[in-house]
Amino acid sequence: MNKYITDKLIEERLNKQGLSSEDSYGAEDEDADYKKLCEYYDFELIDTFNGRAEYFIYTETTADGYEIWVTTESDQGAVNVSEDIHYYDNNLNEVLCDQIRLGGGTIFVEDMEAYYVNDSMSTMFDNMIESIKAKIIVELEEEGYEYENTEAVA
Numbered sequence: 001m002n003k004y005i006t007d008k009l010i011e012e013r014l015n016k017q018g019l020s021s022e023d024s025y026g027a028e029d030e031d032a033d034y035k036k037l038c039e040y041y042d043f044e045l046i047d048t049f050n051g052r053a054e055y056f057i058y059t060e061t062t063a064d065g066y067e068i069w070v071t072t073e074s075d076q077g078a079v080n081v082s083e084d085i086h087y088y089d090n091n092l093n094e095v096l097c098d099q100i101r102l103g104g105g106t107i108f109v110e111d112m113e114a115y116y117v118n119d120s121m122s123t124m125f126d127n128m129i130e131s132i133k134a135k136i137i138v139e140l141e142e143e144g145y146e147y148e149n150t151e152a153v154a
Contacts, residue, residue, distance in 0.1 A: 004148040005140050013136045014129070021133065025118075025125035033125055040128050043104040047112045054105035057092060071095045092116040097123050 014020055018036070025033050038044055046053060057071050069086040072079050079085065086092065093116040099107055100120070109117055 002148075003143075003145045005137060005145045006148075009140065009145070010133055010136050013139075014132065017132065019129060019132065021129055025122040034121065037100075037121060037124055037128060041100050041104050041124065043100050044106045045109050045112065045117070046106060047109055049108055052106055053108035055099050055103060055107045057096065057108065058110035071099075089114070089116060093119040093123065096120040097127075100124055101127075 011021060018032075023033075025037075055071075055073055057069065059067050059069055061067055066087075069089050069092060070079055070084055071086065071092065072084040086095075092114075096107070096109070096116060097120050101124070111117070
């Protein structure tokens, strides 16, 4: 008798870990989702500057009154204008996701309620679920499970 990998089987394994591919970030318990993300990616967001962050995302005002966003590893004012300054906030989601994915650690975010923070958490939650599902599939294959229709997998 063959053992087949199914979506239901993968979902059961996710549920054993307290996760579900049906949930989206913050759907039922945003605090629990955030804690799972922090543990999985080994990061923490803070919104109170205390000098212990490894990465910083905050706003500044230019001499002529424009608001800009700064994303940097330096808390000493050493900002690379061409890489760390953002005139618009529309790509801060990508910057924050990259920092979580690549560096983790403690990240100072001036405005925890900003849309890009929630978008980043949602994106990273989806990435976490997909990564865990991939690991589950590998485990199932190691346990002798296989796909019933291998043409559908490719």
